[in-house]
Structure formats: C-alpha cells, structure tokens
C-alpha cells in the first residue's frame with residue numbers, strides 16, 4: 001500500500017516517489033545522508049527515512065518546509081489527536097467572527113462563515129515553525145484547505161483545484177457564474193478524520209533535518225556537519241514553468257503570508273524566463289553542491305522545461321557544473337515523457353513540459 005503521508009498535501013511540479021526510491025537505493029547505503037536542496041513536498045527525505053537513510057532537506061517555500069517537517073518528524077497519533085481536541089475545545093467562534101467578516105471578498109465566497117472562523121483561529125494559534133505536532137496539524141489543514149469539494153467532503157473550500165490556488169478574481173468569477181456556494185465544513189472533524197486516515201500506514205523511524213533556506217546558504221547552515229554527503233536527489237525549479245509561491249498563495253496565507261498571490265517574497269528563482277539568469281541560478285546550485293558533496297558523491301537531478309529540449313537541458317546542467325569548482329563527470333542521461341501534465345489539468349491553454357531529463361553526476365575529487 002502506498003504510504004498515506006505521500007499525499008498529505010499536493011505540490012506543483014513534484015516528482016513521484018518511484019524516482020526518489022530508485023535513486024536513493026542506487027546511490028546510497030543505509031545510514032548514509034541523502035540531501036535534497038529543493039525538497040518541495042519532501043518526497044526525497046521521506047523516502048530516505050523509509051529506506052533507513054538519514055536525510056537533510058531544504059526549501060525556501062513555507063508550504064514545502066511545513067509539509068516536509070510534518071512528514072519527516074511526525075508526532076505519534078495519540079499526541080496529534082490530543083492536540084486537535086485541545087484546539088477544538090478552545091475554539092470560540094464569536095471571537096473570530098469580526099476578523100472573518102473583514103477578510104477580502106475572496107474568502108466569503110471560498111469558505112462558509114464558521115469554517116472561515118475555524119481556519120482563522122488555527123492560522124493564529126498553530127506554532128508550525130517550532131512545534132512538530134503543530135506542523136502536522138498545519139499540514140493536514142493545508143491538504144484540505146482547497147480542492148474539489150463537489151466530489152469530496154474533506155475539503156474546506158468552495159470548488160477549487162487541490163494542486164494550485166486559483167487567483168482571487170478568477171475564483172470569485174468562477175463561483176458567481178456557476179452560483180457555487182461554499183460548503184459548511186467542520187474543520188476539526190475533518191482534521192480528526194484525516195489524521196486517522198494518514199496514520200493507517202505507520203510513519204518511518206528517524207527524523208530528517210529540514211532547513212528553511214535558500215540553497216545558496218546551505219554550505220554555511222551545514223558547516224558543522226561531520227558526516228560526508230555522498231548522495232543528492234533533487235529537482236530545481238524548471239525553466240519558465242511555474243511560480244510555486246503564486247500557485248500556493250492560499251496555503252502560504254494560512255501559514256502567515258498575505259491574503260493574495262505574491263511573487264518574490266519566498267524565492268526569486270521559482271520562474272526564470274531568461275535563459276542566462278536561469279543558468280546563473282543553476283550555477284549557484286552547483287557552487288553550493290561543490291561545497292557540500294564528498295569526493296565520489298553522486299547527484300541525480302531531474303529537470304524539465306516547455307521551451308528547452310532535454311539535450312540542451314543536459315548540456316546546460318553539465319556546462320554549469322564547472323561552477324562547483326571540482327571535477328565532475330556526467331555519468332548518465334535519461335529522458336522521459338511526462339504522462340499526466342498537471343499544467344494541463346489546471347491551467348487551460350498552458351503547454352507545460354512534455355519531457356523531463358534526469359542527469360546523474362559524480363564528483364571525481
């Protein structure tokens with residue numbers, strides 16, 4: 001059975017666990033450290049723990065680090081249940097009615113009034129940055145915050161895609177034109193149900209180190225690390241494909257961000273449309289890896305783009321690898337067609353990526 005933590009919260013441009021499992025298994029041994037500097041929803045560190053490795057992960061996006069922390073340092077189920085009950089018992093809707101009524105127009109169409117009060121209460125009371133129990137509660141909220149409410153009762157919102165947050169004006173128009181009203185959902189009941197469902201597969205042993213940081217800062221953040229890193233499994237933002245911050249705006253709002261889409265607060269590297277600047281960013285990745293990866297260490301990178309072909313992507317990756325300041329060899333290139341493109345499902349008219357390329361590198365010294 002597929003582990004229920006994998007789908008805790010969807011993420012845009014995520015790779016499947018089969019990719020992480022295959023490469024962790026091939027490139028490392030039990031007890032080794034596996035690094036993912038662009039961890040997204042945390043598939044690499046989670047699979048690493050499942051396979052008995054240690055894991056270090058980082059990302060700049062709050063959704064990514066919250067969900068990755070929840071998956072890779074989960075509380076035990078009784079503790080999680082107690083926290084949800086405690087939050088439920090302390091909730092008093094009257095205290096949140098005024099704040100709920102003063103939110104931008106999007107929110108009154110997206111959520112019924114009591115659901116919104118509960119969401120606002122959790123938004124203000126969860127300490128997801130420092131408590132691993134609250135990181136799990138917050139991740140369960142993120143996974144249910146928006147989605148296809150016409151077919152599932154586990155989403156809090158009016159009809160929305162679950163993968164990305166559609167923009168406020170577009171969403172309000174969509175709901176108005178179809179006369180769609182927000183469903184009446186009890187957030188605490190859904191949290192209790194979803195936690196029972198997620199824990200039907202037992203969490204792996206061990207905890208990952210999850211850093212909320214730009215990958216350029218990793219060498220200084222990890223300077224005290226004594227164990228060499230010999231395995232990196234990662235996927236940087238694709239060229240001209242998506243902006244993780246904009247596409248996750250509602251989840252980022254829940255974690256403390258602004259009540260509308262924003263760009264550039266979390267990362268300036270999400271969506272490069274200029275090739276020169278994109279390869280500069282990939283060169284910065286190599287500089288960090290050059291300072292972190294031990295001699296003989298291997299790095300597998302998955303990349304894609306609607307505008308750069310797989311051969312050119314592999315050439316760009318190999319060319320920029322010189323910025324690591326070390327001898328690096330490209331050992332293998334594999335090209336795969338993307339079968340179900342998420343951009344097709346949620347962005348009518350967008351082309352998305354047709355192919356992805358996986359490049360395996362080895363640090364020779």
Ligand SMILES: C[S@@+](CC[C@H](N)C(=O)[O-])C[C@H]1O[C@@H](n2cnc3c(N)ncnc32)[C@H](O)[C@@H]1O
Pocket residue numbers: 011012013014015016037038039040041042043058059060061064213214215216234235236237238244267268269270
């Ligand atoms: C292609 S996604 C990774 C998806 C991940 N493999 C998964 O399966 O969920 C790229 C990630 O890079 C993150 N990112 C963007 N700029 C970054 C930076 N400068 N440093 C670290 N992470 C960054 C984005 O927030 C995004 O989560």
